[in-house]
Amino acid sequence: MTLSVRNVSKVLGGASVLSRLSLDVEPGRILAIVGGSGCGKSTLLRLMSGLDLPSAGDIALDGSAVVGPRAEIGLVFQEPRLFPWLTVRQNVGFGLDGRDARERGALVDQALERVGLGERAEAWPRQLSGGQAQRAALARAIVLRPKALLLDEPFSALDAITRADLQDHLLELWQAFRPTIVLVTHDVEEAVYLADEVAVMAARPGRIAETIEVDAPRPRERRTERLDAVSRRVARALDAAIQKRPAREAV
Amino acid sequence: MTALELPSAHAAEPDVRRRGSTVAGRWARPLLGLALPVGLALLWEAAVRAGLSDGRLVAPPSRIAATLVELARSGDLASHLAATAWRVAAGFGLGVLSGTALGALAGASTVVRRVVDPTLQGLRAVPSIAWVPLFILWLGIFEPSKIALIAVGVFFPVYLGVLGAIASVDRKIVEVGRIFRLSRLALVRRILLPAILPSYVVALRAGLGLGWMFVVAAEFMGASEGLGYLLVDGQQLGKPDQIVAIILIFALCGKLTDTVLVAATTPALRWQDVTGAEDR
Ligand SMILES: Nc1ncnc2c1ncn2[C@@H]1O[C@H](COP(=O)(O)OP(=O)(O)OP(=O)(O)O)[C@@H](O)[C@H]1O
Ligand SMILES: [Mg+2]
Numbered sequence: 001m002t003l004s005v006r007n008v009s010k011v012l013g014g015a016s017v018l019s020r021l022s023l024d025v026e027p028g029r030i031l032a033i034v035g036g037s038g039c040g041k042s043t044l045l046r047l048m049s050g051l052d053l054p055s056a057g058d059i060a061l062d063g064s065a066v067v068g069p070r071a072e073i074g075l076v077f078q079e080p081r082l083f084p085w086l087t088v089r090q091n092v093g094f095g096l097d098g099r100d101a102r103e104r105g106a107l108v109d110q111a112l113e114r115v116g117l118g119e120r121a122e123a124w125p126r127q128l129s130g131g132q133a134q135r136a137a138l139a140r141a142i143v144l145r146p147k148a149l150l151l152d153e154p155f156s157a158l159d160a161i162t163r164a165d166l167q168d169h170l171l172e173l174w175q176a177f178r179p180t181i182v183l184v185t186h187d188v189e190e191a192v193y194l195a196d197e198v199a200v201m202a203a204r205p206g207r208i209a210e211t212i213e214v215d216a217p218r219p220r221e222r223r224t225e226r227l228d229a230v231s232r233r234v235a236r237a238l239d240a241a242i243q244k245r246p247a248r249e250a251v
Numbered sequence: 252m253t254a255l256e257l258p259s260a261h262a263a264e265p266d267v268r269r270r271g272s273t274v275a276g277r278w279a280r281p282l283l284g285l286a287l288p289v290g291l292a293l294l295w296e297a298a299v300r301a302g303l304s305d306g307r308l309v310a311p312p313s314r315i316a317a318t319l320v321e322l323a324r325s326g327d328l329a330s331h332l333a334a335t336a337w338r339v340a341a342g343f344g345l346g347v348l349s350g351t352a353l354g355a356l357a358g359a360s361t362v363v364r365r366v367v368d369p370t371l372q373g374l375r376a377v378p379s380i381a382w383v384p385l386f387i388l389w390l391g392i393f394e395p396s397k398i399a400l401i402a403v404g405v406f407f408p409v410y411l412g413v414l415g416a417i418a419s420v421d422r423k424i425v426e427v428g429r430i431f432r433l434s435r436l437a438l439v440r441r442i443l444l445p446a447i448l449p450s451y452v453v454a455l456r457a458g459l460g461l462g463w464m465f466v467v468a469a470e471f472m473g474a475s476e477g478l479g480y481l482l483v484d485g486q487q488l489g490k491p492d493q494i495v496a497i498i499l500i501f502a503l504c505g506k507l508t509d510t511v512l513v514a515a516t517t518p519a520l521r522w523q524d525v526t527g528a529e530d531r
Contacts, residue, residue, distance in 0.1 A: 051429060069430050081427050085445040085522045094441075095431045124522045 001027050001062045001072060001147045001180050003048060008057035009205075010043055017043050019205035020057070025197075028178040032191035032198045034234065036242045040206025041184045042078055045150045048182065049075040061148065074146030076154050078184075080133035082125040082140075088112070089121040092139045111143035112136075114169050116162070130157040135166065142173055148180045156186065164222070167194055171219075188238065192231045193222055200234060202241035209241040310492035315499070318492045327481075332500065335466055335477040338394070339508075342401025343462040347455065350406045354413025364414070371410060379404050380468055387472070397469035404465035405458040412454020416447040449523055452516045456509055463505045 003025040010018040017040045025031045033041050046052045047059055050066045050073065059066045061073065069075075082091045093108045112118050115135035125133060134157050141149065154170075155163045167190060174181060185191050191198045192214055202209040212234055216226050292312045299306040306314065322328040353371070357364040383400060390396040420443060428442045470479020478497050485493035517524075 049430065051426060069432050071432065075430050077423070077427070079423065081423050083424065083427070083442070083445070085448075085519075087522075126522065 003148055003180055004060050006058045008054040011055045016205040019207055021207050025180050027180055029196045030181040030194055032195035033184045034191050034238055035201030036203055039201045039203035042152055045152050049073055049150055072147040074141040075150045076137050076141045078152040080137040084125050088123050088136050092143055095144045107143050111139040115139045145177050151183045153184050188231050188234050192227050198234050200237040200241050210237045308491055314492050315496050318496045331476055331478050331481055338397055339462045339466050342398045343405050345402035346405025347409050350409025351413055354410040358414050358417025375407050392473050400469045401462050401465045404461040408457035409454050412450055416450035420446045
């Protein structure tokens with residue numbers, strides 16, 4: 001599904017958090033968003049999910065305006081936000097309420113397997129580590145196979161090996177269902193490895209400073225010359241976007 | 252390699268620790284808690300037997316036990332206990348129903364809260380016993396006024412508990428419900444109710460405790476039956492052993508009903524206990 005954001009502004013608590021921001025994600029593509037802390041990445045994802053409405057501008061999915069949460073759009077919050085009174089299995093199956101028990105169980109098992117949490121299915125959220133909770137939250141979203149998947153730093157609490165593992169699981173999932181994915185991350189290499197395109201955000205007000213195409217065929221290998229070159233470009237753009245702020249404020 | 256093994260090793264740990272502590276803790280803790288009262292009772296019994304005291308004002312355990320057996324055998328205990336239990340049940344039921352309904356309304360609607368809450372907070376400042384004369388004038392000296400007093404005592408902790416619980420529901424978790432496009436009803440049933448349940452149980456327990464407290468006050472004022480009546484009777488006829496016996500019955504009833512309430516709600520609150528359960 002095409003996700004399009006047109007001249008979107010958002011004012012929160014009297015401050016302009018996003019200003020005239022535009023971007024497009026073509027069906028089945030992966031867009032990564034990088035940017036300094038507090039530049040408005042989570043705010044943007046909330047708008048794209050329909051959870052909040054923009055102060056100005058339009059957000060559309062395949063041409064129809066997003067004015068509230070939709071079944072086709074999945075959002076994984078920056079925090080796991082699991083229901084503490086449900087087990088991991090019940091949390092993951094939360095959105096599958098209408099389905100019959102067998103189908104539901106199979107889908108949940110599959111999603112848990114994908115995020116490597118099969119063994120913790122009966123645990124309570126309180127018993128999970130930060131990274132396990134994050135993975136359960138991811139499973140809760142992917143089990144519904146949304147056509148557009150919005151991920152807010154989904155791997156930030158994971159060690160390097162589990163993180164690489166989950167990145168590959170995400171790519172497998174993407175290969176299988178081809179959802180349109182928007183992924184917020186602080187990790188430039190992660191962005192470049194996963195995405196077709198990387199959007200670099202600048203802060204105050206939040207806007208897209210630059211978008212960089214990742215022109216590398218899939219399946220990719222990590223840390224090839226080609227990806228490293230793109231990473232360096234993204235890192236430079238990110239530096240510039242973050243540095244610009246004090247310079248502008250000094251004027 | 253080690254990093255991949257870490258999650259499962261970490262995961263097994265809490266279960267092992269819990270199992271170890273429950274086996275030792277299940278018996279050790281209640282026994283420790285019993286040591287003080289049982290020890291004091293034995294000491295007092297010994298002191299009276301040794302002639303250090305005549306045990307007239309505070310009867311030794313053996314005489315209290317004899318009084319209890321006597322009360323139980325004559326059937327008095329059962330009928331008085333039934334009268335009191337019925338009053339507590341009726342007052343608790345009314346208080347819980349009204350407290351829950353008003354608390355939920357005030358929690359759900361800002362308008363209702365602004366209209367109702369200041370008045371209720373004002374009424375709460377009135378010592379509940381002060382209502383007694385009014386209730387007697389309105390409802391008469393018999394059951395209705397007694398039950399009304401108990402219901403008032405139960406109402407406030409339940410109302411405040413429900414209102415506070417609704418106000419403190421995590422907005423972030425409610426947002427997850429919105430992402431899943433739950434209807435209002437489903438949001439209440441699947442997210443608000445489970446989120447509120449722990450504090451609701453705390454409020455119910457507080458209300459139950461107050462129910463047992465207020466039944467005594469109610470029965471002090473002209474009852475012809477009930478455990479409170481036996482207390483007054485013991486005072487007027489100079490039977491301290493009967494008073495202490497009834498106090499013991501009250502302690503048992505309070506503890507027992509609280510335990511039943513906790514046991515009935517434990518299955519739904521199991522998720523809360525997975526950490527820190529040892530400290531309770
Ligand atoms: N409800 C709100 N009221 C006022 N200001 C807000 C609100 N929510 C967010 N902000 C502000 O908007 C800005 C962007 O917040 P946002 O959470 O989108 O940042 P972010 O890019 O996701 O940051 P991070 O990388 O740290 O997660 C921040 O400066 C934040 O203080
Ligand atoms: Mg954020």
